[in-house]
Amino acid sequence: MKECRIIIMGFGAVGQGIARAISLKKAMIKQDYGVELKVVAAADSSSSAICQEGLDEMMLVHIKNSEGRLSAYRDCGTNMSGLDVLDAVEYDLLMEATPTNIETAEPALSLTLKAFEQGKDVVTSNKGHLALKFSEVTQAAEDNGVEFKYEASVGGAMPIINFTRDTLSSCGIESIVGILNGTTNYILSRMTSEGSSYDITLKESQELGIAETNPTQDVEGIDAACKTVILANSLLGIDATYDDVEVEGISNITSQAIELAKKDGYLIKLIAEVSPKNLKVAPRLVKMGSSYDVSGTLNMATIKTDLAGEITVMGLGAGSLETASAMLTDVISILKTKY
Structure with a gap:
């Protein structure tokens, strides 16, 4: 053996x-x-x-x-x-x-x-x-x-690197756009469903063990930016480092902004974009009911390919x-x- x-x-x-x-x-x-x-x-x-x-x-x-x-x-x-x-x-x-x-x-x-x-x-x-x-x-x-x-x-x-390399090996990857941090998705989901403030929701997340005692890497977009770099290099062949990513977190998102978005049928999510033209992590408006409408600590990513169109993967981003x-x-x- x-x-x-x-x-x-x-x-x-x-x-x-x-x-x-x-x-x-x-x-x-x-x-x-x-x-x-x-x-x-x-x-x-x-x-x-x-x-x-x-x-x-x-x-x-x-x-x-x-x-x-x-x-x-x-x-x-x-x-x-x-x-x-x-x-x-x-x-x-x-x-x-x-x-x-x-x-x-x-x-x-x-x-x-x-x-x-x-x-x-x-x-x-x-x-x-x-x-x-x-x-x-x-x-x-x-x-x-x-x-x-x-x-x-x-x-x-969430399967993405091996899935893209192996299952989508016949395809060229044009871009990847998704939610790559479970902590921020949980916080924004709670703020959306309960109308609570960022500070209160962050504190509750820390008490539940979802957010770290020092949540900076998550809430300021640093964690998602690191993942953006890894996807850029491994799946799109872009020679990038952390310094090449434009990064904005969620600490300035207010419950009022979330309510205004909801009235127009939108959600606010921390979105990472990986493409030859753009390496960026920032809060964005996404349509309710779209593939980006996922709650809790779920992660998701839409992979745009030349042959197979768009394919979306989803899974628990932490744990x-x-x-x-x-x-x-x-x-x-x-x-x-x-x-």
Whole structure:
């Protein structure tokens, strides 16, 4: 039986979702693809659990939630983290789920490049290194002859990168327009349905855990702009970075503006546009009942093609297990190719 030895780097919501997803699906993967997934290390920002014979995925989740540190994993816990973990254990695949850093792209950039240099495949949910240094990172993967997958970096569980590349492979992609941030869509949906103010709705979203304690990346359009860059590079072949995107968030949207739009049959949504002429994230008016009329944390995108016309995809744009599902799909894709 072939093995795929995995390191999970970053053990917040997404990292824990990865562990849960592997626990739930490893028997199916073993049966269907003849490969046994084995988590040999997991690391948070200050500690890790490392075991060449394999760690129990659900035990990792339990320890992280009960103790707060992976070093509490009996007989396997260490105070090692980051790049040192990549040197401490034999592995085949890095599943990288550290927080997005739009200023320096770290630690994702260094972790990813080091894994490539070690000849290892990488699956990531991170947006920072892709938004700032897409060409450099993807070229490094190619130079080292390894697989690099990042479906989960755009839209969580919404299928778009692999779907467009594989299912729409006969088509030229002319543009992509959509809602790429679940937090802002939730806030605007609540403001529309309840007539509440931005400040009150944001506070409620934070209490529900939908918006972060520091919501800047979401509400100021930064997260959606990062995703715009990734789609521009990966699907339209546009050599762009974050600085090439025109960005406006939703913090200035008032309940009065939303009510005026509703009277005319429109909604206000944070829309990302990806095209050769325009890389932009900004609030826009969209028709009620159109494909852009989605509520809650849903993401959607309309892909305009030369042969197949317009195709719209939709899915949950956030969530621990939902995002992990996209990462595990990338893992399976690598298993099909290499194992």
